[in-house]
Amino acid sequence: MRRRRMLFSLLMVAAAGMGTTAAAAISPHPARAAATTVPLDRVVPAPASVQPGGRPYTLGDDTRIRVPAGSWESRRIAGYLADLLRPATGYDLPVTTRGGNDGIVLRLGGRHARGLGAEGYRLTSGGRAVTITAARPAGLFRGVQTLRQLLPAAVERRTGRPGRPGPWRIAGGTIADRPRYAHRGAMLDVSRHFFTVAQVKRSIDQLAQYKINTLHLHLSDDQGWRIALASWPRLATYGGSTQVGGGPGGYYTKDDYREIVRYAADRYLTVIPEIDMPGHTNAALASYAELNCDGKAPPLYTGTSVGFSSLCVPKKVTYDFIDDVIREIAALTPGRYLHIGGDEAHSTSHQDYVAFMDRVQPVVAKYGKTVIGWHQLTGARPADGAVAQYWGYDKTGAPERAKVVDAAKRGTGIILSPADHAYLDMKYDKDSPLGTNWAGYVGVRRSYDWDPGDYLEGAPGEAILGVEAPLWSETLSTSAHLEYMTFPRLPALAELGWSPADTHDWAAFRERLAAQGPRWDAQGIHYYRSPEVPWPDGR
CATH class of the missing domain: 3.30.379.10 (Chitobiase/beta-hexosaminidase domain 2-like)
Incomplete structure (x- = not known):
């Protein structure tokens, strides 16, 4: 190193x-x-x-x-x-x-x-x-x-x-x-709460300032399906009709999605769409009864629990559905990658999970894309060239980490999104009015003080493709909410992805970060004035 x-x-x-x-x-x-x-x-x-x-x-x-x-x-x-x-x-x-x-x-x-x-x-x-x-x-x-x-x-x-x-x-x-890592991403969850094209564009402009080059859009989950597809129209019109807390939800037409992709590309960000499966699929299951093993559609869901839904792995229609979905989304997406989720599939047996991933990964390749999955994919059989996005944290057990490291040694690329460093929806501290704290409190220094190069002990350096900062939206419903949780942590994570390791210094960074405050004020960004940062106005 x-x-x-x-x-x-x-x-x-x-x-x-x-x-x-x-x-x-x-x-x-x-x-x-x-x-x-x-x-x-x-x-x-x-x-x-x-x-x-x-x-x-x-x-x-x-x-x-x-x-x-x-x-x-x-x-x-x-x-x-x-x-x-x-x-x-x-x-x-x-x-x-x-x-x-x-x-x-x-x-x-x-x-x-x-x-x-x-x-x-x-x-x-x-x-x-x-x-x-x-x-x-x-x-x-x-x-x-x-x-x-x-x-x-x-x-x-x-x-x-x-x-x-x-x-x-x-x-x-x-x-x-020049950048240290090729992948420097941010993820926006538009499924738990829906965000309009204009709101997504505002986020893209903010990400571009800090040399982020990837926007990962979490387009489907239990609470909402957010992209209209011709082959399965009720996914959007019914599955996208609500959100956490019971609001009106919403979805992107194909033209909306193309506009997001175009706008991001003009700022040299590549959009990676995610369709989460086989879990996190209640919006799809509620839209089409035949996707359920018992043929009965569950009600729409507006809560925040996870792990209760699953596509029916043995059914042929499941793979007809997946083929259609991937085909249409791949045709809309010029970027290399398509994210298939794969996390928290607690209602899917391990045997079924492995069988499911064995069938779905070739469909992604069939339509010219490379698979990204959450790191649970490494518990199955990642396809050649597949990428695993690691979201574990301090409490993640050694066996789970070992699977990720073993996959990396066999050629699986790794994107690092450790929840207790990189998740932008974690509360800053116990007094934070927004966010969750299942991975602990994540202040600015904790976002900054880790090294992607040695985070996963034993993983080959060349397997680490970069870092990504996910922003889940269970508690976030406005652009001001997004900005409050993104700033000032996003610049910390952007620096980890871009800057050489030997520039890493918290004392120097906090001074440079403080100087960004007046810029955010001028732009009208609603940021959190972390007490860890010496803001110029002393607040």
């Missing part, structure tokens, strides 16, 4: 043409930096390599955003950046393909892009220009997220008098950056 970290640091130094890693560059006294510029090392997630120095760049009414000719993605990213900056600055910020070395310059390829990978970027700021260079458009977009954090927090305002306050300066120096 130490050798791999050293090689990574050397690669980033070579890519940037400099000799300072982020760990060495982070100031021990960030609060002493000049008030007019944000230090380059104040970014969340922590960059891989930082070298401050030189004159700052100042946005002005003559600033242009320059992009390479012939790259529509670069032009779209430039338009996204201009739309972010115009409301607060009041500047026109025209996007142009005309050459030049002034303004904001987005570049693809070239010698400065070597070693940056698919999502890495190099940001250089000086008196004439701030330049973001990347090998791929996704890297440009990640660099734009860093750029916005280097401007004063007021740049995030969308209302009020334009052009105040200023000046809009970006500190001089260079950042070279």
Whole structure:
């Protein structure tokens, strides 16, 4: 592990043409930096390599955003950046393909892009220009997220008098950056409580700021089925007609889902749909009686208990149903993965569970997707190339962990979502008004202070694909609820997925995290003011 970290640091130094890693560059006294510029090392997630120095760049009414000719993605990213900056600055910020070395310059390829990978970027700021260079458009977009954090927090305002306050300066120096892990995800449970397309888009924008690249949508559960399918229409119209507590529920049409996928892709997030099975299926069982072993449909369910429902494993119609569902959802989903759940199937015998997974995994492959399942999949026979999402916690027994580690040794990829570190729906403390506490209380430090690289002892390092922060919605029904539970913990988990292990330091992170508070205030994000974080206003 130490050798791999050293090689990574050397690669980033070579890519940037400099000799300072982020760990060495982070100031021990960030609060002493000049008030007019944000230090380059104040970014969340922590960059891989930082070298401050030189004159700052100042946005002005003559600033242009320059992009390479012939790259529509670069032009779209430039338009996204201009739309972010115009409301607060009041500047026109025209996007142009005309050459030049002034303004904001987005570049693809070239010698400065070597070693940056698919999502890495190099940001250089000086008196004439701030330049973001990347090998791929996704890297440009990640660099734009860093750029916005280097401007004063007021740049995030969308209302009020334009052009105040200023000046809009970006500190001089260079950042070279790329992610530690390829998978950096967040999960949104739209089944327990339904969230509209607009609400999901708001969440996507918030995730993108912290270089999250995957949105896992939990689309079905006991309390609601949330996507309309032509082959089984009552799944949505009846199975989606309620939610926890008995509210009206809701569902996405195919066009709604396509719009979510498109919006996420424009921000370089891939959507992974989840249809949970064979348990967590009461909404489906209530919609179609023939899916039940006794042929009788149970009532719709609006509670929060788990483990009582199961598809009928021996019935042929079960697999006709699954084939139809996977076929339609796969056709709507351009991403590589399809999540089949598989957790808490307490009403399914082990023998039936194994038989079920043996039949369902090939259906996913048949429609061109790779299986992801919750880590209970490793108690069956994971297909070649399958991925297990680990959600265990301190009380998870050694035999269960051992199955996951053994599967990882045999080639199963692992996404880490330990409930007592990564679950965003856990209460912060005993006084939290929202959330649950079955995995304990999860403050910001607990979200941050663990290392995905050594969390599952014995698992090969190459098997760890990354981290994901699930947000279950039993107690959450509004965007304000989602934000309160997401912030400030999501940035902590995003840093674990993105930043090199040798940048990991709670004392430094809490200072950088505190500086995000004014940005969230400017955006109207309803975050929890954790007492673990020294917020600038002292609250």
